[in-house]
Amino acid sequence: MKTTIIGIAGGTGSGKSTFTNRLKKYFGDDVTVIYHDNYYRPHDDLSFQERQHINYDHPKSLETDLLIEQLQQLKEGKSVECPVYDFAHHTRSSATTIIKPSRVIIVEGILILQDERLRDLFDIKIFVEADADERILRRVLRDINERGRDLENIIEQYLETVKPMHYLYVAPTKNVADIVINSGLNNIAFDVIKVKIQELLKENSQEDTEA
Ligand SMILES: Nc1ncnc2c1ncn2[C@@H]1O[C@H](COP(=O)(O)OP(=O)(O)O)[C@@H](O)[C@H]1O
Numbered sequence: 001m002k003t004t005i006i007g008i009a010g011g012t013g014s015g016k017s018t019f020t021n022r023l024k025k026y027f028g029d030d031v032t033v034i035y036h037d038n039y040y041r042p043h044d045d046l047s048f049q050e051r052q053h054i055n056y057d058h059p060k061s062l063e064t065d066l067l068i069e070q071l072q073q074l075k076e077g078k079s080v081e082c083p084v085y086d087f088a089h090h091t092r093s094s095a096t097t098i099i100k101p102s103r104v105i106i107v108e109g110i111l112i113l114q115d116e117r118l119r120d121l122f123d124i125k126i127f128v129e130a131d132a133d134e135r136i137l138r139r140v141l142r143d144i145n146e147r148g149r150d151l152e153n154i155i156e157q158y159l160e161t162v163k164p165m166h167y168l169y170v171a172p173t174k175n176v177a178d179i180v181i182n183s184g185l186n187n188i189a190f191d192v193i194k195v196k197i198q199e200l201l202k203e204n205s206q207e208d209t210e211a
């Protein structure tokens with residue numbers, strides 16, 4: 001199956017998932033989405049308190065090798081069993097999700113453009129940009145409402161690891177992006193990418209028919 005892979009990066013709270021989920025909602029099963037977040041390492045050997053203090057914004061905190069392997073399998077037309085991450089417990093959930101191949105795959109995550117091997121798999125690289133104050137304000141609300149965190153813990157983590165790692169590893173990858181968008185809610189950006197994906201779905205399907 002002819003497959004195109006699109007990478008959507010950006011800092012925490014920038015609107016990556018918002019943008020990705022809008023595309024998924026529009027295209028349904030025609031587009032496969034993989035979240036790098038699900039590939040955070042499990043650390044079941046550590047206590048909850050110890051897991052709370054891991055630097056989750058360093059590239060080594062993610063099992064990117066597994067994501068690369070699974071992307072290659074998807075490109076070969078094979079389904080993969082993707083891990084599911086449990087943010088409330090800072091570890092992998094016992095559940096997994098079966099991800100089916102498709103002609104367009106979107107990979108989303110803060111560090112997806114930082115790893116050269118992963119970057120080289122992407123045909124289109126998008127970076128979602130947002131001011132740091134807006135990103136942390138959104139993260140505070142999201143982490144309290146959806147990830148079981150409290151304000152003190154969010155602030156401490158942000159100052160100790162999230163912010164320094166963002167400037168070291170995430171922000172520089174904006175320079176390797178093909179397209180930089182200023183919001184996950186930007187309707188023009190959504191329409192442009194939507195039309196591009198429609199074209200790709202058609203082209204990839206034609207190539208498969210001709211092959
Ligand atoms: N442009 C925006 N304006 C207001 N809220 C936004 C905007 N983009 C995203 N959000 C909200 O901010 C939170 C984090 O957005 P999300 O897309 O999950 O960020 P990311 O995936 O980059 O961490 C979500 O609750 C989302 O609804």
Ligand SMILES: Nc1ccn([C@@H]2O[C@H](COP(=O)(O)O)[C@@H](O)[C@H]2O)c(=O)n1
Nearest residue numbers: 011012013037040056057087090110162
């Ligand atoms: N146990 C964990 C693992 C990761 N994080 C944070 O998630 C952020 C990336 O996800 P986004 O949806 O915000 O892009 C990253 O900044 C990690 O700090 C965490 O808090 N706990």
